[in-house]
Amino acid sequence: MNSKQLISSSSLIHFLFYVVLFLTSTTISTSYADGNDTDHHSLLEIKSMITSEALTSWNNSLHFCDWIGVTCGKWEKRVTRLKLNSQGLEGSLSPHVGNLGFLRFLSLSNNSLQGTIPQELGRLSSLQFLYLSTNKFSGVIPVNISKCSNLETLSLSLNDLVGSIPKEIGSSPN
Structure with a gap:
């Protein structure tokens, strides 16, 4: 050569x-x-309304599926679980939570979140478990939570909420 x-x-x-x-x-x-820009943006919007050291991993150095408290589906890489209970979260819950269309499990219990529970939760048709107890949420329980047709567990205790849980929750359509 x-x-x-x-x-x-x-x-x-x-x-x-x-x-x-x-x-x-x-x-x-x-x-x-x-794997999905909408979920990424929604999580950043949720973070923007919350203060907590627990969310420091929520940045662009990691894929959002690797952020603390976030679990994504194996194949679709969409957020399916958001588990941030007992993390010292303060602030309010962003309406952008309603854009997490594959979310099945949401647990924000035992924090200091306040304000109203976003109506946009009603867009989460895949949601099965919703834990918001032991926070400082106030106002009326959103009626459109009844649109979460797969909801099996709803925990709202120990907040400053008024009204009642919509009758449609847990009932199957005729």
Whole structure:
């Protein structure tokens, strides 16, 4: 092999290395967008209304599925569980929680969250478990929680809520 062939072989290897690196980084960024930009944005909006050291991992250095308290589905990489009970959360619950369309489990119990419970929770048709007890939520229990047709457990005790739990919760349609 002469020196010209050696240089061209070396150049080809470098070229292929950069092509593979480019394709890998493109795949990673695409999979992040697929796995889901709406959930990512919604979680950041939730964080923006809450103060707690527990949410320091909620930043762009990790995929949101790796954030503390967040669990995503194995295949779709959408948020299915948000478990932040007893984390010293203060502030209010963002209406953007209603954009987590694959959410099945939401537990924010035993914190210091206040304000009203967002009406947007009613958009979570996959929600099965909702734990908001032992906070400082006030106002009326949102009637449209009854739109959470898969809701099995609802815990709202030890808040400053008024009204009653909508009759439709737990009943099956005729």
